Amino acid sequence: MALLLCLVCAGMAWDDGPPAAPAATPALDVVSAFEKVLTDVIARTEGSVVAIHRDKGENARETLAVRGRPRARTDAEARFAPIRPADDAAISFDFGSGVVIGDDGEILTAFHVVRGATRLVVRAVDRQEFEAEVIAADPRSDLAVIAPVAGPGLEKPRLKPIPLGDATTLRKGAFLVTLGNPFNAAMQDGRANASWGVLSNVARRVSYDPEVGSGRDRPPQLPHYPTLLQLDSKLNLGMSGGAVVNLKGELVGLTTTAASPAGYDAMAGYAFPIDHMGRRAVEALRQGKEVEYGLLGIRQTPGFTGNRREANRISEVSPNSPAALGDLLQGDAIVSINGVPVYDFSTLIVAVSAYAPGEKIRMKIIREGRELERTLVIAKFPVEGEIIATVRPPAWRGIRVDHRSLLIAPQLGLNPIEALPQGVVVREVEPGSPAEKAGLKPWQMIREVADRPVADPADFAKAVADRKGPVRLMTDRGPVTVAP
Known part of the structure; x- marks a missing residue:
């Protein structure tokens, strides 16, 4: 109504003839006010967006530009090394974007922007x-956090972090600003390009082409599920890892150009949302830790019911899994998790992935027409790909343990959930440690500590705490005694 009144007033003014001098109209005032909001947001946030150059070997299978790892300079790096901040002729043929999120210069980006890097150079x-180095990376979400390389004679860069927002509050039509390094433009002077538009859709599911924007890397796992924000602004090459900002100046998404949607608008852009799951992943990576995802231990076979309305129905429950221990049965239909509606197994996986292993979740299910509630303690999802974590849990006598559900990873071909009701898996054995001398091996199961059953890493940590002498462990290969 207010807008209609403005238009009527403007029309009446025009009928009376043009004014002698230019005068502001209510409609122009509104547009000018919005323009000021937009330019102010860009001015506050563009300094937090950086351009990233990657040096990478032709057949790189491992990321070497990682904190704590020795790196040898390649011929490509030697060519790029002489570039100085004043050298605007610098050219990068392997580039992306990043967003400063931490007070110590931590930069959030897409993992495929830095994966396989032997050297990373940042322009701000x-x-x-x-130069920067990876402190943590998660192949499942395709997220990574890098930080400036520190050392004698290296000046700490002046970087301003951007506050994190909440993508769950976004609605279709919300105005959003995107900032990044399209076509390597920001690698010359460190100034990000800005564009704006509206949120076209939330929780989009698109297919990925691993040859778009990231070479021939394996596509990420989680974005196959409906998690992506769809923007009406096109994201060009180099925009992966850029910022999606709301009008408050908060980061609500991280842009990605890895999406190659079949049957969708080719001009659309996509972004990983900073929602509950996104914030948890970003915080873990910022601390240099591994991102952990929840697992139920259920399956849904395509065509199990033949009814699309029953796509959230369980076709199989693994024995001794969190689902089995929580009294879920074949044929149960999952309605919600902690109040979040579940429509199919895609939304189920997204909902469960928002929680860490060991957390309790409340589930509403439909069983034989009755609505029931169940509480489960979830296990750990076995993420495939190169996981980078420079901050790891402390070792006990040379071993680090993890959730036994990791043994169901496809590359191992095992399924301990069906074999053992409890225990932890040995994830790492340090060379020369008491654990190695005792004969413990990676991927070996530990079921008991001094006759005390252990169910998860937290249980194991409590069981071994303050033990001074030799400790007897019951493993899947028999008893093992570990000396101090």
Whole structure:
């Protein structure tokens, strides 16, 4: 009604003839006010977006530009090394974007932007240039956090972090700003390009082409599920890892150009949302830790019911899994998890992935026409691909343990959930440690500590705490005694 009144007033003013001098109209005031909001948001946030250059070997299978790992300089790096901040002729043929999120210069980006890197060079605001290294990366979400390389003689870059927002509050039509490094433009001077538009859709599911934007890398796993924000602004090459910002100046998404949607608008852009799951992943990566995802231990076979309305129905429950221990049965239909509606197994996986292993979740199910509620303690999803975590849990006498559900990873071909009701898996054995001398091996199961059953890593940590002498462990290969 207010807008209609403005238009009527403008029409009446025009009928009376043009004014002698230019005068502001209510409609122009509204547009000018929105323009000011938009330009202010861009001015506050563009300094937090950086351009990233990657040096990578032709057949790189491992990321070497990682904190704590020795790196040898390649011929490609030697060619790029002489570039100085004032050298605007610098050219990068392997580039992406990043967003500063931490007070110590931590930069959030897409993992496929830095995967396989032997060296990372960052250009930031005010023509700052510095080398960076990966502190953590998660192949499932395709997220990574890098940080400036520190050392004698290296000046700490002046970087301003951007506050994190909440993508769950976004609705279709919300105005959003995207900032990034399209076509390597920001690698010259560190100034991000800006565009704006509206949120076209939430929780989109698109297919991925591993040859788009990231070479021939394996596509990420989780974005196959309906998690992506769909933007009406096109994201060009180099925009992966850029910022999606709301009008409050908060980061609500991270852009990705890895999506190659079949049957969708080819001009659309996509972004990983900073929602409950996104914030948890970003915080873990910022701390240099592995991102952990929940697992129920159920399956849904395509065509199990033949009814699309029953796509959330369980076709199989693994024995001794969290689902089995929580009294879920074949044929149960999952309605919600902690109040979040579940429509099919895609939304189920997204809902469960928002929680860490060991957390309790409340599930509403439909069984034989009755609505029931169940509480489960979830296990750990076995993520495939290169997991980078420079901050790891402390070792006990040379071993680090993890959830036994990791043994169901396809590359191992095992399924301990069906074999053992409890225990932890040995994830790592340090060379020369008491654990190695005792004969413990990676992927060996530990069921008991001094006759005390252990169910998960937290249980194991409590069981071994303050033990001074030799400790007897019951494993899947028999008893093992570990000396101090």
